[in-house]
Structure formats: C-alpha cells, structure tokens
Amino acid sequence: MTHSILSTLRLCGLALLLAGCASPQNNYDPIEPVNRGIFSFNRAVDRTVVRPVAQTYADYTPGPIKDGTSNFFSNVDDLFGSVAALFQGKFGEAGTSAGRVIVNTTFGMFGLFDWGTRMGLDKGKADFGQTLGHWGIGSGPYLMVPFYGPMTLRDSADPLVRLSWGPIDYIDPLWGQIAYYGVYLVDARSKLLPLDAMLDSQIDPYAYLRDAYLQARWNKVYDGLPPHPLPLGEPDDDDDVPANSNASGVASEAATATMVSGDAAASAPVPASTPASVPASAPDAATP
Amino acid sequence: MKKWIASLVIALLPAFALAAADPEQIVRGVSNDVLVILKQGDKDPAKVREQVDARVSPLADYTRMTSLAVGKYWRQATPEQQQALTREFRTMLVRTYMSALTIYKNAEVDVKGTRPGADADEQTVRTEVSIPGQKPIPLDFYFEKLGSNWKVFDIAVDGISFTVNNRNQFGAVIRKDGIDGLIKTLSDRNAKLAGGGKQGG
Numbered sequence: 001m002t003h004s005i006l007s008t009l010r011l012c013g014l015a016l017l018l019a020g021c022a023s024p025q026n027n028y029d030p031i032e033p034v035n036r037g038i039f040s041f042n043r044a045v046d047r048t049v050v051r052p053v054a055q056t057y058a059d060y061t062p063g064p065i066k067d068g069t070s071n072f073f074s075n076v077d078d079l080f081g082s083v084a085a086l087f088q089g090k091f092g093e094a095g096t097s098a099g100r101v102i103v104n105t106t107f108g109m110f111g112l113f114d115w116g117t118r119m120g121l122d123k124g125k126a127d128f129g130q131t132l133g134h135w136g137i138g139s140g141p142y143l144m145v146p147f148y149g150p151m152t153l154r155d156s157a158d159p160l161v162r163l164s165w166g167p168i169d170y171i172d173p174l175w176g177q178i179a180y181y182g183v184y185l186v187d188a189r190s191k192l193l194p195l196d197a198m199l200d201s202q203i204d205p206y207a208y209l210r211d212a213y214l215q216a217r218w219n220k221v222y223d224g225l226p227p228h229p230l231p232l233g234e235p236d237d238d239d240d241v242p243a244n245s246n247a248s249g250v251a252s253e254a255a256t257a258t259m260v261s262g263d264a265a266a267s268a269p270v271p272a273s274t275p276a277s278v279p280a281s282a283p284d285a286a287t288p
Numbered sequence: 289m290k291k292w293i294a295s296l297v298i299a300l301l302p303a304f305a306l307a308a309a310d311p312e313q314i315v316r317g318v319s320n321d322v323l324v325i326l327k328q329g330d331k332d333p334a335k336v337r338e339q340v341d342a343r344v345s346p347l348a349d350y351t352r353m354t355s356l357a358v359g360k361y362w363r364q365a366t367p368e369q370q371q372a373l374t375r376e377f378r379t380m381l382v383r384t385y386m387s388a389l390t391i392y393k394n395a396e397v398d399v400k401g402t403r404p405g406a407d408a409d410e411q412t413v414r415t416e417v418s419i420p421g422q423k424p425i426p427l428d429f430y431f432e433k434l435g436s437n438w439k440v441f442d443i444a445v446d447g448i449s450f451t452v453n454n455r456n457q458f459g460a461v462i463r464k465d466g467i468d469g470l471i472k473t474l475s476d477r478n479a480k481l482a483g484g485g486k487q488g489g
Binding site: 225 | 359448
C-alpha cells in the first residue's frame with residue numbers, strides 16, 4: 001500500500017513537471033469543470049424537454065412517416081458526406097454518396113425514399129471533422145456544447161459547414177427554419193433513445209460519454225485502422241505510466257518506479273503506443 | 289457398417305471444425321447465431337440476454353477484460369479483489385451492452401478482415417454492422433490465444449473499447465474509495481439494476 005501511495009506521489013510530481021497537472025483525468029479535456037457544468041445543463045434540458053418529445057415521436061408517429069423523415073435528412077447528409085469524402089481523396093465513396101443523392105432526390109421524391117440502398121449504393125461514413133483529421137489536424141480540446149452535446153474543436157467543422165451551406169438558406173420564414181431544425185433534432189434524438197439506459201447506468205456518465213466520443217472520432221479519422229489506441233489519460237498499468245518517449249529522462253523515471261514498486265512483472269508486454277502524460281495543449285502530439 | 293462410419297464422421301465434423309476455428313470463423317459463427325437469437329425476438333428481453341450470453345460467454349476472457357477496464361490499479365488488487373471485480377464487471381457488461389442489442393435485430397455483420405495484434409498470439413477481427421440505410425458501424429473483436437483456444441479480450445464498437453472506456457470512471461472511484469470501493473459501487477449498481485429490470489425497465 002505504501003508503494004502505491006509512493007508511486008502515486010511520484011507520478012503526480014512527474015505529471016506536475018510535464019503538464020503542470022492541468023489535466024487530471026483526460027488528456028483532451030482541459031476545461032473539464034466547465035464542460036461538466038454544461039453537461040449537467042444539457043442533461044436537465046434533455047430530461048425535461050428533448051427526451052420526452054423524442055420518445056413521444058418514436059412511440060406515436062407511424063413508421064412510414066418516421067422512415068421518410070429519417071431518409072430526408074439522410075439524403076441531405078449524403079450530399080455533405082460526398083463532398084467530405086471527395087476532400088479526403090476517397091473518390092469511390094464520394095461517387096457512391098453522390099449517386100445516392102441523385103437517385104434518392106429524383107426517384108426517392110426529394111429523399112423521402114431510400115432507393116439508393118436498394119440499388120446497392122451503401123451509405124457512406126465521411127464527415128468534415130474526419131476530413132480535417134485525414135490531413136493531419138489534431139482533434140483539439142474536447143468541448144461540451146450547450147443544447148448540442150460532445151464535440152472537439154476540429155470536429156465542430158462538420159456542423160458548421162452543414163449549418164452554413166445547409167438547406168436552411170432555402171427556407172425563408174424564420175418559423176420554417178425553426179421547424180426544420182426542430183424536426184431534425186427530434187429525429188436525431190429519437191435514434192439515440194435505445195442508448196440512454198447504457199449512459200444513465202454509468203458511474204460517471206460525463207466521463208463515459210467523453211471517452212466514448214473521443215475514441216470513436218480517433219477511430220473514424222483512421223478509417224477503423226488507428227496506429228495505436230487513443231491515450232485517454234488513465235494508462236494500462238504502472239509500467240507505461242511515464243513512458244512518454246518524447247521527454248528524455250522520463251524513461252529512467254519509469255525504470256525507477258518499477259524498481260520501487262518491486263514488481264516482477266516488469267517484463268509484461270508494454271504497449272509502447274500508450275504514452276501517458278500528454279500535455280493538454282497538444283493532444284495529438286502522442287502520435288508518433 | 290458404412291452407414292455407421294458415415295454418421296460418426298458427420299457427428300465428429302463439427303468438433304473438428306470447432307477445434308480448428310480461427311478468430312474470423314469464430315466471429316462469423318457467433319454473429320450468425322446471435323442475429324438468429326435477436327431475430328427470433330423473444331418478448332422477454334432478459335431471456336434474449338440470457339441466450340446471447342450463453343452463446344458469447346464461453347469465448348470471452350472476462351478476467352483480461354476487467355484488468356483492461358481497471359487499468360493500472362489491477363496489479364494492486366489482491367487475487368480475491370480481482371475475482372470480485374471480474375464478477376461484477378462481467379455482470380455490468382452483459383447487462384448494459386446486451387440491452388442495446390435489440391436495435392440490431394435487422395442488422396447484418398460483414399467480416400472485413402483480420403489485423404495482427406500486439407504479438408503473434410493476438411489478432412483483431414474487423415467487422416461492420418449495417419442496418420439498411422444507416423451508416424455502417426465498425427465492430428472489432430480483439431482475440432488472444434490461450435492454450436489452443438482463441439478468446440476475446442476486448443470489443444470495440446465504432447472504435448469505442450468496452451473496457452478502456454470505463455478506465456477513467458473506475459479510476460476516479462478507486463482513487464477516492466479504493467479497490468473495495470469500486471467493487472462495492474459495481475455490485476450495488478448491479479443489484480439495483482437487476483431489481484429495476486424485473487419491473488420491465
């Protein structure tokens with residue numbers, strides 16, 4: 001027990017030196033207290049308004065209308081997805097998504113029916129945050145956006161692009177714009193209803209959602225083949241805690257820590273790819 | 289006699305197939321079976337969960353899963369604590385994730401290929417789960433070779449690891465209340481959810 005306290009002390013001292021103890025829990029969450037406040041606010045809004053509306057929509061709207069609504073927004077999504085794929089040089093996916101838009105907008109009556117899928121044009125996966133990540137732009141800090149949800153600075157590019165060039169420009173009256181986004185949000189929220197129980201049952205829903213979001217984005221930027229798992233802040237085990245290859249002198253610190261803890265398992269496989277203390281200001285610096 | 293030999297061969301075939309199964313074959317087999325269970329769609333979600341669990345559990349290395357979720361504190365835990373943690377984490381995993389499975393009733397699982405793992409005894413099978421008209425969701429199975437059997441030690445949905453995603457929230461509890469505190473938190477939650485689940489939640 002003394003050992004663990006000792007090593008904890010050492011670690012904290014080390015972290016202090018490396019990162020100024022700026023990020024106690026997660027490498028990507030420099031303004032965690034602010035984010036947590038917004039998260040609580042969002043959860044309250046969700047519980048009182050958004051979730052009940054989405055639940056009612058899911059329970060009482062006839063299936064064909066729900067499908068048509070989803071398909072309509074999915075068609076708009078495909079249009080942007082096609083451009084996002086194109087900017088990543090994924091010409092196949094860009095073409096498929098564009099094909100979907102053409103088929104679904106014409107034969108599918110402005111996107112209400114998804115004939116594209118039935119013709120073998122599968123829905124794509126590209127978005128503009130991924131496009132930026134594809135060209136090497138790091139995620140930046142994790143942000144909890146009021147009335148919206150989790151986001152990183154980089155990935156905010158996607159909603160911003162969609163908002164600037166979306167169909168909103170072609171809807172004239174203000175109430176029309178509000179209605180458009182209202183229906184959009186209810187449709188999007190109703191799809192997440194089955195996951196509510198999972199989030200609600202967590203010890204710390206905030207940390208759970210954050211770590212899930214960051215891992216999902218990390219995976220997406222690399223098209224499912226990331227070079228190493230995203231270092232989230234809590235390392236695998238004691239050995240690789242200070243194993244930040246960028247900082248010289250840190251490796252010897254790791255060796256000492258191992259000796260102090262007297263652990264014979266020093267030869268256990270150490271994922272070299274899990275550096276621990278990444279300064280919060282440069283989250284993706286962990287990428288070798 | 290000939291007939292007898294033939295029936296013996298047929299009876300033994302599945303056993304041989306099972307013994308020789310590589311991770312990709314295992315994933316194909318299990319995902320087919322699980323989708324069948326989901327499609328038959330027993331009205332009682334607890335029963336579906338039981339059936340899926342019975343099919344999946346023999347292939348899972350829950351101890352390693354738990355050690356990944358607990359992270360650096362795992363080696364500070366006594367063997368008894370590790371066992372208790374594994375028991376509670378397993379219950380939690382099965383309950384929370386299986387409850388989300390019903391969305392995938394009409395899903396299809398495409399095996400995309402296998403990726404080498406950290407060493408020769410590890411492999412990752414990459415699949416994609418697709419529901420018609422929706423973005424396909426990547427689903428990765430991390431396999432390790434234990435003896436002559438391949439076992440799953442982690443699963444990632446859309447890149448989100450079932451295990452690692454718990455590390456921060458578990459670590460916070462351990463720093464505050466110790467390992468026994470985490471065991472207690474998990475078992476309290478499991479007991480509460482089990483009680484709530486019976487009322488149809």
